[in-house]
Amino acid sequence: MIYFDYAATCPLDKDAASAYIKVAANYFANSNSLHDMGGTVQSFIEQCRSDFASLLGVDKEGIYFTSGGSESNFLTIQALLSEQPKNKNHIITTLAEHSSIHSTMKILEKQGYEIDYLPVMNNGLIDLELFEKRLNENTGLVSIHHVNSETGAIQPIEEIGSICKKHGVLFHSDFVQSFGKLPLTSFTNMLDGFSLSSHKFYGPKGVGVAYINPKHNWEGYYPGTTHENGFRPGTLNTAGIVSMTVAAQKAHLQLEGNQFHFKQLRNAFLQKTKGNSSIHVIECAQQLPSIIGLRVKNMEGQWVMLESNRRGYAISTGSACQVGQQTPSKSMKAMGFSDEQAKEFVRISFGKDTTIEEVEQYAQLLKEMIAETSS
Structure with a gap:
């Protein structure tokens, strides 16, 4: 995985x-x-x-x-x-x-x-x-x-x-x-x-x-x-x-190198998903490159997380699941998103051993999941 x-x-x-x-x-x-x-x-x-x-x-x-x-x-x-x-x-x-x-x-x-x-x-x-x-x-x-x-x-x-x-x-x-x-x-x-x-x-x-x-x-x-x-x-x-x-x-000694690596990973994901109107990456004025929060429109984050898991990728919804229903992301709500939009939230986050190939493969998987559900 x-x-x-x-x-x-x-x-x-x-x-x-x-x-x-x-x-x-x-x-x-x-x-x-x-x-x-x-x-x-x-x-x-x-x-x-x-x-x-x-x-x-x-x-x-x-x-x-x-x-x-x-x-x-x-x-x-x-x-x-x-x-x-x-x-x-x-x-x-x-x-x-x-x-x-x-x-x-x-x-x-x-x-x-x-x-x-x-x-x-x-x-x-x-x-x-x-x-x-x-x-x-x-x-x-x-x-x-x-x-x-x-x-x-x-x-x-x-x-x-x-x-x-x-x-x-x-x-x-x-x-x-x-x-x-x-x-x-x-x-x-x-x-x-x-x-x-x-x-x-x-x-x-x-x-x-x-x-x-x-x-x-x-x-x-x-x-x-x-x-x-x-x-x-x-x-x-x-x-x-x-x-x-x-x-x-x-971590202190590797900080600069890791930051460069994370920026490369983020850019690879953004390039691979560019132009797909169903993937909405949350962009902030100042942002840690190793964390990507996003919405896949018309898909609950809980489903995206579970389907990603089934296909071999461990991601997060960024929020807890309570009594069978996903709680809207509190950060998304704080930014003014609706409950429905906030429930679409998922988070991917990178580590020092994450590769560009892995990131690009997951971006491609997201696009395939979107195509499958819309067909």
Whole structure:
């Protein structure tokens, strides 16, 4: 089967896998233990913390290791809100956020927070003028993702950060789809917190990173926790953290080459589907080339995904299937598409081993599927 779902998860890098096995087998002590074996493990953790700080251009004191992007999003948002006065109960996010952000916002709504969900324009980006108008004296936090997981749209993080700083509002961003694929260090200092996930850049599953600017005096969500300076409970996944760090360093070294490769793959797909009126690729003002969101007109995305799977291609609908009916893509809805159009959405996403031949073959398959259903 040809895998076109790298935005969902990636295979484990071989060097990262080797590091995992070595650490898991030989350096298994709890990093909080006071004996020498615990101290050795703690030194590994701190080296990884320094390595991530260097890759991200931030203070290592703000780096915390977690179980992944969803936990990082939840705990970072909770930590940033913990230092805000009670009147700062207005939060701005977008309709196109990852489900982990939306579920966090639902919890906060029950706690009395007012959540303001911004739409995105038809170019995939937020309207900065509208965003600034929505800020008010009670706005305590903004949480807007960097790269959209369904369309690949790249939000203007620097501009959003500048507006937040001007108004004295805390800014968190979900970097899960962008770390290892885009350079970030030019604007990480604009944020109060961000999140990333190991398995999106060829590291192991079940491990991630949260960052909170050390200037903040936050309180942990779980009381009495000692791990990670009180940020989260539980023995640290040392093997996962070391393996993730190896994968992160490789992704950083290969970033430029991979970006060139992804642009070639995207161009090959666009050229192969050019002129077919049934295939509508979602084009955004700024876009990650490795993610292609599209509609096949008059075909439900769930059917296209299942038929692609039957013919040997793993793609995604970009949304969940509930009670036998496909939920409309939230990113498409946020961009103003109708429910019917949003249900036609599918996503293909590339990895470093994807070939132009594979992409062209799938584009041809799509055209054949369209011809078969219309005949």
